[in-house]
Amino acid sequence: MKKAVPVLAILLVASGCSLFDQFRQLRAFARCQFRLVSVEQVELAGIRIDGKKSVREFSVMDGVKLASATTGKSLPLNFILNIEVKNPNAELAAMNKLAWILLVDGLEMTRGEAGQRVDVAPNGSAPLPIGVSVDLREVLSGQSLDAMINLAFNMAGEGSHPTRITLKAKPSILVGGQPVDFPDFITVNTEYGGGEVRQ
Secondary structure, eight states, rough: OHHHHHHHHHHHHHHHHHHHHHHHHHHHTSSSSSEEEEEEEEEEETOTTTTTGGGGSSOOOHHHHHHHHHHHSEEEEEEEEEEEEEOOSSSOOEEEEEEEEEETEEEEEHHHHHHHSEEEEOEEEEEEEEEEEEEEHHHHTOOHHHHHHHHHHHHOOOOSSEEEEEEEEEEEEEETEEEEEEEEEEEEEEEEEEEEOOO
């Protein structure tokens, strides 16, 4: 029985070191630099609108599909935010999960979680794609249909006016299968659309 004590002590120390390393990686991740690289695969009511300037460029079938969607109870907008995470630290940065809130022009659009683990090497960078789904009818309740469609085209980068995108993100690590959150939100502010991305 006495021989088991040193083994247990070693396991506890190893576990503590592993936990300490995870916290260091999470802290390093929170100190990373975040940049919106692009918004892609933008779909309005299931219709890809990347590269289109207006509904006039839709095919007849897409036009019929959109017309049908505009009379329904929801108007879904789906897209992917491509975030670049740059690690200026001399140690590995990592997280297991990212809770996020998306605001467009100061209005909260939706919130969600990115469940994939992300590791960023020291002085390196890594992509962080975030899939977003928004019901424009719910979020822009009371606004015109044109306003909803214009916002969709602005998110695709095809609108004439830049759209202010704010992503508030809170990374976490898993400890014993339970998430431990970083205490503060990381905020990424970007103007997107109008032909360019401005940080």
